[in-house]
């Protein structure tokens with residue numbers, strides 16, 4: 001199978017029955033296409049459909065010069081027109097950003113609350129950007145990689161903490177001993193999920209983002 005589910009590009013050709021989209025239009029493509037009829041699809045949660053298709057998984061993906069977009073994907077609204085100001089590289093990040101936004105919304109971070117993000121990889125940093133855009137309270141990022149930590153500082157992390165044996169002590173002192181209100185584990189190491197439990201405040205929330 002041709003991989004690649006983070007797709008952007010320019011329309012080269014359209015089918016006879018396609019009426020809105022046209023050659024030359026710049027687009028991003030949402031990769032998951034549900035059946036459209038089941039319970040979750042009707043709720044708009046096509047990514048959870050048991051009978052779904054996805055570009056780069058069951059259909060040929062974006063690591064190619066051309067991608068054919070089946071009628072059902074066009075009809076389900078998977079094409080998103082992008083503005084001139086957005087590059088194709090940026091537009092390709094819409095898919096992972098959407099995953100983060102979906103998860104972030106379910107975490108329901110409230111104004112003034114603190115957030116700790118485990119992992120300063122692309123997903124961790126996208127969560128950081130979302131949190132800063134919403135102007136929410138203190139955001140701490142932790143990682144083992146110092147280069148990535150520096151990068152996250154550039155994206156607005158209030159505190160960056162090297163992930164080592166001192167991490168719990170550092171986090172507790174940053175939060176006056178009460179722990180963090182919200183934690184996102186954007187790293188799949190099992191130990192991190194356990195550590196999060198030790199650093200979350202009473203009545204706090206942990207989002208295991210995998």
Ligand SMILES: [Zn+2]
Pocket residue numbers: 034035036037038039040041049050051
């Ligand atoms: Zn469905």
